[in-house]
Amino acid sequence: MERKNCHKTRLLGFLILGLFLFGATATGQEEEFKFDVDEFTRKAFSLDGYMEFRPSLSWLNLDSSFYRLRYYNQDKRETRGEGYFALLADLSYRKGIFEALLEPYLDYAVSPFESEAEASLFQGYISLKPSPSLTVYAGKRTLRWGKGYAWSPTALVERPKNPNEPDLAREGYWMITADYTKSFQGALKTLSFTPIIIPVSRSVNNTFSKKEGLNFAGKIYLLFLDTDIDFVVLTGESQPTRFGLDFSRNLRSNWEVHGEIAVLRDLERSSVQEDGRIQKEIFDATRYLLGMRYLSEAETTYILEYYHNGGGYGSLEMEDFYSLVDRSYERYLVLGDDLQIREAAGLESYGGFTPMRDYLFLRIMQKDPFGILYWNPAATAIVNLADGSASWAPELTYKGFTNFELRLKAVILTGKNREEFGEKPNRFRLELRARYFF
Amino acid sequence: MILSILLLTFGSALILSAQDIDGNAILEKIDRNLSPESFEAYRKLINIEPNGRTKEFVLYTVKKGTDKVAALFLSPASEKGRSTLRLEDNMWLYIPNLAKPIRITNLQSVVGGVFNNADIMRLDYAVEYSVEETEDLGREYILHCKARTRTVSYDRLTIRVEKKRLLPIQIDCMTAAEMLIKTLSFKEVKDFGGGIVRPSVIETESPLYKGYKSVMIFANIKARELKDEVFTLTFIPQLDSLRR
Helix, strand or coil, X not given: CHHHHHHHHHHHHHHHHHHHHHHHHHHHHHHHCCCCHHHHCCCCEEEEEEEEEEEEEEEECCCCHHXXXXXXXXXXCXXXXXEEEXXXXXXXXXXXXXXEEEEEEEEEEECCCCEEEEEEEEEEEEEEEEXXXXXXXXXEECCCCCCCCCCCCCCCCCCCCCCCCCCCCCCCEEEEEEEXXXXXXXXXXXXXXXXXXEEECCCCCCCCCCCCEEEEEEEEEEEECCEEEEEEEEXXXXXXXXXXXXXXXXXXXXXXXXXXXXXXXXXXXXXXXXXXXEXXXXXXXXXXXXXXXXXXXCCEEEEEEEEEECCCEXXXXXXXXXXXXXXXXXXXXXXXXXXXXXXXXXXXHHCCCCCECEEEEEEEEECCHHHCCCEEEEEEEEEECCCCCEXXXXXXXXXXXXXXXXXXXXXXXXXXXXXXXXXXXXXXXXXXXXXXXX | CHHHHHHHHHHHHHHHHHHHCCHHHHHHHHHHHHCCCCEEEEEEEEEECXXXXXXXXXXXXXXXXXXXXXXXXXXXXXXXXCEEEEECCEEEEECCCCCCEEECCCCCCCCCCCCCHHHHCCCCHHHHEEEEEEEECCCEEEEEEEECCCCCCCCEEEEEEECCCXXXXXXXXXXXXXXXXXXXXXXXXXXXXXXCEEEEEEEEECCCCCCCEEEEEEEEEEXXXXXXXXXXXXXXXXXXXXXX
C-alpha cells in the first residue's frame, strides 16, 4: 500500500515536473519565436550610426622617407601608440515624398605627443521622391561610383578611396542631383540617368578643386544583357573634362568580373625634377582597373584587382622624390632649416594611397570557418608591381554580439629603401577596432 | 498470394494516381498559397547557436512577379539599411557605408547562419524547379524537384506537401549528388488575411552547421502592386521609402 502511494507520489511529482518543464519550454519557444512587427513601423524621425574606438600600435621605420617627412622634428621612437574615437550619426526625417538627412562625423585622435579633434558633415541633404522613378536631391552627398573594390577610376565626384579600408564612410560634396530610372522588358532591363551640378567656391567644395566655378557631371546606368554598365562624365569650370565607363557581370553565379576605365584630360600634378626643383605637369592620363570576385564551395571569397594609374609616378620619378626628402632632411639636421622638408611633405600626390602606376590587390575572406558563426578571418595584399614592395594585412572580425563588431588587424609592409612600401613610416601596425552600432 | 495481389493492386494504384498528378501544377499552387505574386512582408530571422545564444534580424521584403525580389534589413542596428536586390539570376547587396551595390551570389549569406541569400531572396519554387516525380502518400504528396538552371543554389529539392491545403511541410535541399545541404520545416499555419493562409514559421537545420538552427518568422504578408523601377540598383538605397 505504502509502495503504491510512493509510486503515485512519484508519478504526480514527475507529472508536475513534466508540466513545469513543458510550460517552461513552451514559454521559451513562445519568447523565442515572438515577432512584434509593430516595433518596426516606419517612424518620421530616425537616428542611427556607430561609435568606434580604435587603438593601434605601430613599429616605425626610422630610415624611411615618410617617417622623416612626418616626424623629422620629433624624438626618434621605435614604436608609436595611437587611439582614435569616432562617431558617425545618421539623423533623418521623412514625411511623404520629402526626406532630410544629416550625417555628422566626429573624430578624436590621441597619441602620447598630441591630440586632435575634428568634426565634419559627411552628408546633409534634402530630397523629394515623387515616384520610384524619380528622386531629386540638394545638399551634401556622398556618391560611390565604379565597380572596383579597392580603387574606382570612374569615381569622378568623390574623395579618394583608401584601398586598405575601402568600406570606410567618406565625406561627400555639395551638389544638386537627381536619379531618373526606367525599367524595360528584354535585353535592356534598366536605364538610369543621374545628372549632377557641383559648384565650387572658396567656402563650398573647395577640396574638389582650387578653381571656382560651376561643374556638371552625369552617369548613365544600364542593366543590359545581365551586365551592369555605367557611362560617367565630369566637365566644367573647375575641373578639366573626365569621362569613363565601368561594368560588372556574373560569369557564373559564384564568379563576378568587373572593370573600369577613365580618361582624365589635362591632369595636373607636381613633379620633382632630378635637380630637386618642383614643377607642375599637365598631361592626359588613363586609369583602368580589371577585377573579379569569386566564391568557392568552401565559402571563401576572393577579390582580385589589377589597377593601372596613368596619372601615377614611375620608379625614377619616385627616386627623385626620395632623393629630395634625403637632401631636405640633411639640410634640416645640419642647418635646422625645415622649409624644404615642409615643401616636400606638402607634395600630396607622392604621399597618396597608391602614388605609382601598377598595383595588384588580393583579398581573401572566409565565412564561418569550421562552421563557427560570426568569426570572419580575412587577409588583404596590395602589391606595387613596379618594385615588388607590398602591404600584407591579415584580420579577424567577430560579429557575435548584437550591434557590436570587433576587428583585430595587422598590417605588415615589405620593401627595401627606394621602394614604395619600404619608404612608408611604419613597418608593422597592429590595430583593434571596436564598433558599437545604434 | 492474396498479399501479393493486394500489394500489386495497391502499388499500381499508387503509380497510376501519381502519373495522373501534375507535380508542376502542385508546385505552382504551393507558390501561390505561400504568397501572392506581388507582395510585401516582414520577416524575422533568428540564428540559434548550439549553446542556445540567439541573434535576430528583421527584414522588410517586396516581391513582384516571378523574377523580382528586394529586401531591406531593419534590425539589428549593425545591419540596418543593408538591402538586397534580385532580378532573375542577378543579385546585389547594398551596404549603407559602402554606398554602392555589389554583385553577390545565391550561395552567400548576408546574415551568416544556416539561411543563405537564396533562402532570403527566393523566387517562386516553380520558377526555379521542375517536378520530376510525384508520390501520392494519401494525406501528403512528395515532390522530387530538379533545378531548371545551374545558377540555382540547390540542385534538388524533395518537398513534402500537405495534400488538403497544398502547403509545404518539409523541404530537403540537396546537391546534384543528393547530399543533404539543409532541411526547411514549415510550421504554425496562420491566416494573414486577404486569403493568405500559410505557415508563419520556417525552421532550418543543416548538417553543414551541426547544432545550429535558423528560424524565419513571417508577419504582415500583404498583396501589393509595385512599379518595376522599385527593383533597380538606383532604387535599392531607397527601399525604406516603400514602407507605410
